[in-house]
Amino acid sequence: MKNVILLTxxxxxxxxxxxxxxxxxxxxxxxxxxxxCIRFTRAQASGPYTQASFPGLLTSSYYxxxxxxxxxxPKRTLISEPLKxxxxxxxxxxxxxxxxxxxxxxxxxxxxxxxMEEEVDERIPYIKGNVINSQVDKWLSSYxxxxxxxxxxxxxxxxxxxxxxxxxxxxxxxxxxxITISQNQMYNLFKDVLLxxxxxxxxxxxxxxxxxxxHVREVDGYVKExxxxxxxxxxxxxxxxxxxxxxxxxxxxxxxxxxxDKMYSExxxxxxxxxxxxxxxxxxxxxxxxxxxxxxxxxRLFGLEPVANFQGCSLLPLEDYPEKGCxxxxxxxxxxxxxxxxxxxxFYREQDLKVIYRANLDKWEMxxxxxxPKELNNIIDTSPEAxxxxxxxxxxxxxxxxK
Amino acid sequence: xxxxxxxKRCAELVEKSKEVVREAFQRFKPDELAITWTGxxxxxxxxxxxxxxxxEDKIKLPKVMTIDEYDSFQEIHDFMNKWAKExxxxxxxxxxxxxxxxxxxxxGAPVKVKDLNKRNQAxxxxxxxxxxxxxxxxxxxxGNHLMKTVMFNMYIERHxxxxxxxGLRRDEQTARTQDDYFEKKEAAxxxxxxxxxxxxLHFTERDIWDNxxxxxxxxxxxxxxxxxSLGAKTTSQIAVPGVPAWEQDLxxxxxxxxxxxxxxxxxxxxxxxxxx
Numbered sequence: 001m002k003n004v005i006l007l008t009x010x011x012x013x014x015x016x017x018x019x020x021x022x023x024x025x026x027x028x029x030x031x032x033x034x035x036x037c038i039r040f041t042r043a044q045a046s047g048p049y050t051q052a053s054f055p056g057l058l059t060s061s062y063y064x065x066x067x068x069x070x071x072x073x074p075k076r077t078l079i080s081e082p083l084k085x086x087x088x089x090x091x092x093x094x095x096x097x098x099x100x101x102x103x104x105x106x107x108x109x110x111x112x113x114x115x116m117e118e119e120v121d122e123r124i125p126y127i128k129g130n131v132i133n134s135q136v137d138k139w140l141s142s143y144x145x146x147x148x149x150x151x152x153x154x155x156x157x158x159x160x161x162x163x164x165x166x167x168x169x170x171x172x173x174x175x176x177x178x179i180t181i182s183q184n185q186m187y188n189l190f191k192d193v194l195l196x197x198x199x200x201x202x203x204x205x206x207x208x209x210x211x212x213x214x215h216v217r218e219v220d221g222y223v224k225e226x227x228x229x230x231x232x233x234x235x236x237x238x239x240x241x242x243x244x245x246x247x248x249x250x251x252x253x254x255x256x257x258x259x260x261d262k263m264y265s266e267x268x269x270x271x272x273x274x275x276x277x278x279x280x281x282x283x284x285x286x287x288x289x290x291x292x293x294x295x296x297x298x299x300r301l302f303g304l305e306p307v308a309n310f311q312g313c314s315l316l317p318l319e320d321y322p323e324k325g326c327x328x329x330x331x332x333x334x335x336x337x338x339x340x341x342x343x344x345x346x347f348y349r350e351q352d353l354k355v356i357y358r359a360n361l362d363k364w365e366m367x368x369x370x371x372x373p374k375e376l377n378n379i380i381d382t383s384p385e386a387x388x389x390x391x392x393x394x395x396x397x398x399x400x401x402x403k
Numbered sequence: 404x405x406x407x408x409x410x411k412r413c414a415e416l417v418e419k420s421k422e423v424v425r426e427a428f429q430r431f432k433p434d435e436l437a438i439t440w441t442g443x444x445x446x447x448x449x450x451x452x453x454x455x456x457x458x459e460d461k462i463k464l465p466k467v468m469t470i471d472e473y474d475s476f477q478e479i480h481d482f483m484n485k486w487a488k489e490x491x492x493x494x495x496x497x498x499x500x501x502x503x504x505x506x507x508x509x510x511g512a513p514v515k516v517k518d519l520n521k522r523n524q525a526x527x528x529x530x531x532x533x534x535x536x537x538x539x540x541x542x543x544x545x546g547n548h549l550m551k552t553v554m555f556n557m558y559i560e561r562h563x564x565x566x567x568x569x570g571l572r573r574d575e576q577t578a579r580t581q582d583d584y585f586e587k588k589e590a591a592x593x594x595x596x597x598x599x600x601x602x603x604l605h606f607t608e609r610d611i612w613d614n615x616x617x618x619x620x621x622x623x624x625x626x627x628x629x630x631x632s633l634g635a636k637t638t639s640q641i642a643v644p645g646v647p648a649w650e651q652d653l654x655x656x657x658x659x660x661x662x663x664x665x666x667x668x669x670x671x672x673x674x675x676x677x678x679x
Binding site: 097098100102103116117120122125126142162163164190194195258 | 654666668669672673675676677
């Protein structure tokens with residue numbers, strides 16, 4: 001039986017990857033893996049920010065499924081739990097405070113590292129990818145030292161693309177040596193432009209995107225380094241690696257920055273790659289898929305019975321994956337604190353049609369992603385399919401209120 | 404590992420540590436140095452090694468500082484007092500009494516920022532804390548800064564300390580894998596300039612216990628009860644009840660899992676990431 005590895009990259013936009021059509025040259029290593037990968041072209045995150053999407057990625061359930069979100073509900077099944085019960089060794093390494101021990105994400109892991117005890121700098125307020133790698137290296141080396149070992153499930157998550165965008169000079173030089181601003185200036189851009197969601201200065205937004213791109217290039221290097229660790233420990237031939245994001249990031253496409261509660265492609269479109277060294281050629285899957293399908297796929301890869309509490313379907317084998325729509329939801333994070341919990345929004349996508357509903361504004365939108373990939377032309381009043389899609393999304397709206 | 408291999412390995416590890424300590428004494432006078440001691444297994448090991456070097460080379464043992472975060476175990480106090488006497492340490496307990504007073508000496512009690520002295524108020528401002536109250540918890544974001552960092556800084560300033568010995572291990576704080584045995588801290592936002600010397604950086608948790616057993620280094624009784632990592636009393640938890648730390652599966656489980664996490668720590672991180 002193969003080991004399964006889930007490698008997630010925070011805030012990684014799908015469209016910056018060469019294997020998804022970018023010409024930017026930011027991901028040479030990930031691109032080089034394609035002949036051993038299944039590449040999913042229509043994968044959707046179940047939420048536009050970490051707390052909204054990770055329930056999908058690790059518990060195959062939706063963000064607002066179990067009432068008003070606070071911490072990980074005990075009603076959710078974390079992927080680590082059934083695996084551990086089945087005798088698979090489980091390990092997690094990340095540095096995202098929304099997924100920490102305190103919020104309950106440590107359930108079911110044999111090894112769980114969330115970095116919350118470390119001191120971090122305000123400009124790099126997380127543990128960097130190379131340090132996550134060295135943690136993983138240490139754990140894998142120790143775990144596999146004896147030679148004979150039970151299969152493992154490893155989840156690792158890189159934070160380096162997440163704001164503040166204050167990349168190191170060596171990575172800037174790899175992407176665009178003409179960027180000469182100091183780290184102080186980069187940090188000021190974060191405080192004065194990004195945090196204020198101020199898109200009025202086009203040049204500043206462009207510069208933020210450039211700095212973001214530099215971090216993408218940096219993370220591609222960490223992925224390469226991680227593969228080298230697997231190779232060194234002779235684990236690459238018997239591991240399957242699922243690579244994806246939790247959500248994307250916005251640079252003014254819909255009037256904002258960063259990742260709030262919007263449901264447009266720059267946040268919802270997921271890169272999703274299944275790397276399997278046993279493949280003799282790359283494959284592309286154009287079916288519409290969701291991140292809630294990842295936990296059932298992992299269970300399937302270990303040959304275990306499906307988990308009743310998981311709402312997704314196994315993506316493997318590809319030919320058995322059903323044609324279905326995708327949902328996503330969010331609740332305005334900023335308003336949560338102020339007590340206004342009703343700024344919730346939802347989306348439903350079927351084929352290339354997407355409806356979005358903002359409950360607090362009672363506002364519907366609809367986009368034809370094929371004709372209008374940038375989602376600028378709202379066709380809710382003209383599309384003959386609008387009513388049908390709205391009907392499918394309606395039962396999900398505010399269902400968390402009654403729970 | 405066979406017993407004689409362990410003995411050999413520990414001798415090598417200690418020898419490497421002694422080299423670091425001797426280099427420290429080359430670079431600094433004993434009066435410019437201080438040893439940080441928590442009573443935990445790591446800093447006690449470091450202290451023991453430094454003391455060995457001082458005995459062997461007839462050097463005055465540098466002064467020792469410990470931070471009393473108030474929320475602490477009596478067992479650790481007893482252990483430290485006993486060995487401070489036995490080893491004739493010049494030990495200073497550093498405690499932020501102003502914060503304790505403002506909390507009425509009660510853990511978890513709300514501390515009003517306006518009840519604090521000027522220095523503590525300024526320190527809160529420095530870490531970007533802009534609210535009126537915070538709960539008195541040593542391992543919270545604010546509590547950690549006032550009870551530990553500020554006390555440390557004041558000690559450094561008061562004694563003109565140029566370098567401190569720390570019982571930090573590389574495998575415990577892997578975030579700092581790049582660190583060397585001598586880490587120069589420039590005067591910055593939150594700290595005065597000093598050098599951190601880490602003589603036991605290359606020890607693993609297993610090495611620490613092997614070495615403690617082989618060299619009969621004293622340790623706090625709490626480790627026998629199953630604690631693996633000792634921090635503040637209310638946030639440290641027994642990792643495996645009744646199983647001494649050195650008999651636990653140190654290789655496959657996380658050392659710090661026994662420490663409860665703190666909400667403010669998480670909030671501090673989230674703020675830095677641009678949330679809240």
